Amino acid sequence: MKLGLRLLLGFFLITGIAAFFVLRVFSAEIRPSVARVVEDMLVDTANILAELVEDDLAAMPPGGTLEASPFAQRVRDYAERPVDARIWGMSKQSLDYRVYVTDAQGRVVLDTGARPGGVAVGQDYSRWRDVALTLKGQYGARATREVEMEGRPSVLYVAAPIRQGTHTIGVLTVAKPMSTVQKFIDRAEREILVKGLWLMGLSLGVGVLVTAWIVWSVRRLRHFAQHVELGQRGGERVQAPVLSGELGDLARAMEAMRDRLEGHEHVEDMVRALTHELKSPLAAIGGAAELLHDDLPAADRQAFATQVQEQAARMQRLVERLLELSKLEHRQRLEHLAVVDVADSLDTALAQARGRAEQRGLTLQWQQRDTAPVLGEPELMVLAMSNLLDNAIEFSAPGGRIDLTVRCDGPQALLTVRDHGPGVPDYALARLGERFYSTPRPAEAGEPPRKGSGLGLAIVRQVMQLHGGTVAWAPAEPGLAVILRWPLAPPGGPSANPR
Numbered sequence: 001m002k003l004g005l006r007l008l009l010g011f012f013l014i015t016g017i018a019a020f021f022v023l024r025v026f027s028a029e030i031r032p033s034v035a036r037v038v039e040d041m042l043v044d045t046a047n048i049l050a051e052l053v054e055d056d057l058a059a060m061p062p063g064g065t066l067e068a069s070p071f072a073q074r075v076r077d078y079a080e081r082p083v084d085a086r087i088w089g090m091s092k093q094s095l096d097y098r099v100y101v102t103d104a105q106g107r108v109v110l111d112t113g114a115r116p117g118g119v120a121v122g123q124d125y126s127r128w129r130d131v132a133l134t135l136k137g138q139y140g141a142r143a144t145r146e147v148e149m150e151g152r153p154s155v156l157y158v159a160a161p162i163r164q165g166t167h168t169i170g171v172l173t174v175a176k177p178m179s180t181v182q183k184f185i186d187r188a189e190r191e192i193l194v195k196g197l198w199l200m201g202l203s204l205g206v207g208v209l210v211t212a213w214i215v216w217s218v219r220r221l222r223h224f225a226q227h228v229e230l231g232q233r234g235g236e237r238v239q240a241p242v243l244s245g246e247l248g249d250l251a252r253a254m255e256a257m258r259d260r261l262e263g264h265e266h267v268e269d270m271v272r273a274l275t276h277e278l279k280s281p282l283a284a285i286g287g288a289a290e291l292l293h294d295d296l297p298a299a300d301r302q303a304f305a306t307q308v309q310e311q312a313a314r315m316q317r318l319v320e321r322l323l324e325l326s327k328l329e330h331r332q333r334l335e336h337l338a339v340v341d342v343a344d345s346l347d348t349a350l351a352q353a354r355g356r357a358e359q360r361g362l363t364l365q366w367q368q369r370d371t372a373p374v375l376g377e378p379e380l381m382v383l384a385m386s387n388l389l390d391n392a393i394e395f396s397a398p399g400g401r402i403d404l405t406v407r408c409d410g411p412q413a414l415l416t417v418r419d420h421g422p423g424v425p426d427y428a429l430a431r432l433g434e435r436f437y438s439t440p441r442p443a444e445a446g447e448p449p450r451k452g453s454g455l456g457l458a459i460v461r462q463v464m465q466l467h468g469g470t471v472a473w474a475p476a477e478p479g480l481a482v483i484l485r486w487p488l489a490p491p492g493g494p495s496a497n498p499r
Contacts, residue, residue: 007211007214007215008207008208008211011204011207011210011211012204012207015200015203015204015207016200019196019199019200019203022196030185030188030189030192031185034178034181034184034185035143035156035178038156038176038178038181039141039156039158041176042141042156042158042174042176043158043160045097045158045174046158046159046160046172046173046174047160049075049099049160049172049174050160050161050162050163050172052071052074053066053069053071053101053110053162053170053172054162054163054164054169056069056070056071056072057101057103057109057162057169057170058164058169060103060109064109065109065110065121065122066101066109066110067109067110067121069110071110072110072112075099075112076112078095078097079095079097079112081095083095087184090183090184090187092180094180096176096177096180097112097174097175097176098111098112098113098174098175098176099111099112099113099172099173099174099175100112100113100120100125100172100173100175101162101170101171101172101173102125102126102131102170102171102173103169103170104135104168104169104170105124105126106124106125106126106127106128106131106132106135106171107122107123107124107125107126108120108121108122108123108124108125109121109170113175128142128157129141129142130142130157130158130159130171130173131159131171131173133159134159134160134161134168134171135161135168135171137161137168140158140159140171140173141156141157141158141159142156142157143155143156143157144157154177154178154179155175155176155177155178156175156176156178157173157174157175158173158174158175159171159172159173159174160172160173160174217241217243217247218247220241220243220251221241221243221247221250221251221254223241224240224241224251224254224255225254239255240252240254240255282315285307285308285312288304288305288307288308289308291304292304292305292308334376334377334380334466334467335377336377336379337375337376337377338375338376338377338378339373339374339375339489340373340374340375340376340378340381341371341372341373341374342372342373342374342381342406342413342415342486343369343370343371343372343406345378345381345382345385346385346404346406346415348382348385349382349385349386349388349389350364350389350404352382352386353386353389353390353393356390356393357389357393357402360393360396360398360399361398361399361400362393362396362398362399362400362401362402363400363401363402364389364402364404365401365402365403365404366404366405367403367404367405367416368405368406368407369404369405369406370406370407370408371408372406372407372408372413372414372415372486372488373413373488373489374413374467374469374486374487374488374489375467375486375487375489375490376467376486377466377467380463380466380467381463381467383459383463384459384460384463384464384484385415385417387455387456387457387459387460388417388456388457388460388482388484389402389417390456391456391457391460391482392417392418392419392421392482393419395419395421395422395479395480396419396420396421396479397420397421397422400419400420400421401420402417402418402419402420403416403417403418404416404417405418408488409485411487411488412485412486412487412488413485413486413487413488414483414484414485415483415484416481416482416483416484417481417482418476418479418480418481418482419476419479419480420476420478420479421478421479421480422478422479423475423476423477423478423479423480424473424475424480426475429473429475432457432473433457433458433460433461433471434458457471457482460482460484464484464485464486467486468486468487469484469485469486469487470484470485471483471484471485472485
């Protein structure tokens with residue numbers, strides 16, 4: 001099972017369990033809380049009415065009732081009052097209090113409502129909890145199921161003592177059917193359920209977003225790790241993803257590990273390749289040095305001495321180019337940006353290469369020269385062009401021509417350097433630009449074909465990557481055309497690093 005699905009299922013499970021228990025607790029607390037609030041109001045009402053009925057009960061003859069008392073008439077008038085009240089969007093159209101009064105012995109002397117089975121006046125309520133406790137000087141209340149409501153108490157009774165001085169002369173009880181507030185309870189439960197479902201939905205939505213963010217971050221780390229592996233095999237270098245928190249620390253640790261691995265493998269590759277490339281010139285120098293110890297004609301001695309000088313110069317160029325390439329491969333970005341005209345940079349490189357071209361009798365000819373401003377480091381651009389011209393000179397036959405073109409192609413600047421040498425076989429085109437990969441140069445008169453180090457084009461490719469450009473090779477029949485592409489500089493000068 002994938003990581004994202006595991007996280008999502010875990011979050012759904014936790015959210016579902018939490019929502020179930022929260023909704024259950026809320027639902028279980030609604031009815032008891034409403035009953036407590038109703039009981040609190042009944043306590044106040046019973047004590048107020050107990051004060052109002054005191055005089056009528058004290059004036060009642062022994063064995064009499066309060067049926068015809070002013071208090072009884074007022075309570076009945078209350079019950080018959082028309083009412084249409086809007087309470088938080090709910091309509092109330094009836095008054096629901098039931099009031100009954102007992103004397104000091106618990107006999108009912110007034111009852112504004114009737115129980116199923118008859119009127120309660122004259123009955124003995126002294127054993128009912130509300131009356132019995134109140135006559136003993138305690139708080140009296142009870143709940144009954146006179147109308148069955150799914151097994152829950154349907155009527156609350158709260159009593160208050162009727163006192164004359166310090167003596168209790170009776171009890172007044174106020175009853176309230178819970179069915180009158182059931183609609184408020186039902187609405188509250190519905191709102192809690194709906195809002196709970198909304199909350200659960202929002203929580204799940206947040207969970208999906210958090211899971212998606214975690215999976216996206218982990219996949220970026222996986223993508224980076226895969227490219228680190230490819231990079232160790234010569235693939236493109238990818239920057240570590242910018243993440244926050246522990247994942248960001250992990251990304252930075254992976255990048256540091258990648259740098260250490262690349263540094264270690266880079267040194268190994270360089271030493272191995274350099275050793276291979278130095279074998280030929282060292283063998284040539286050793287052979288010439290041994291022969292120079294013998295008595296030789298002056299012409300032969302001069303030839304061997306020249307060979308030693310040439311091979312030493314070859315090793316020097318190899319080491320210098322290798323050092324340049326090593327520095328370029330460890331650079332992450334350009335440092336000194338400027339708007340540079342490609343043709344002007346090529347002029348600087350031509351001035352450095354013109355002496356070698358003249359020695360071989362080569363003609364450097366402009367085919368097209370446009371103004372093509374790009375954003376880059378002037379020194380690096382000249383370095384790339386110098387190596388590109390050196391490569392073209394080495395592959396050109398003596399007396400040949402090298403064509404130069406600078407032009408704009410839409411949003412890009414193009415530099416094309418074409419020699420008229422033997423060209424490059426199709427199978428080798430894909431490997432041009434690799435370190436120490438090269439094809440044989442044209443043979444000099446009386447000499448076998450030479451093979452270069454391949455570092456020149458590797459330097460060109462590395463410089464173009466730092467500039468956000470590309471390098472491509474195309475057979476020119478005869479010869480090879482190397483095409484460099486840069487994005488044209490934005491108006492107003494340097495504004496951003498290409499890398």
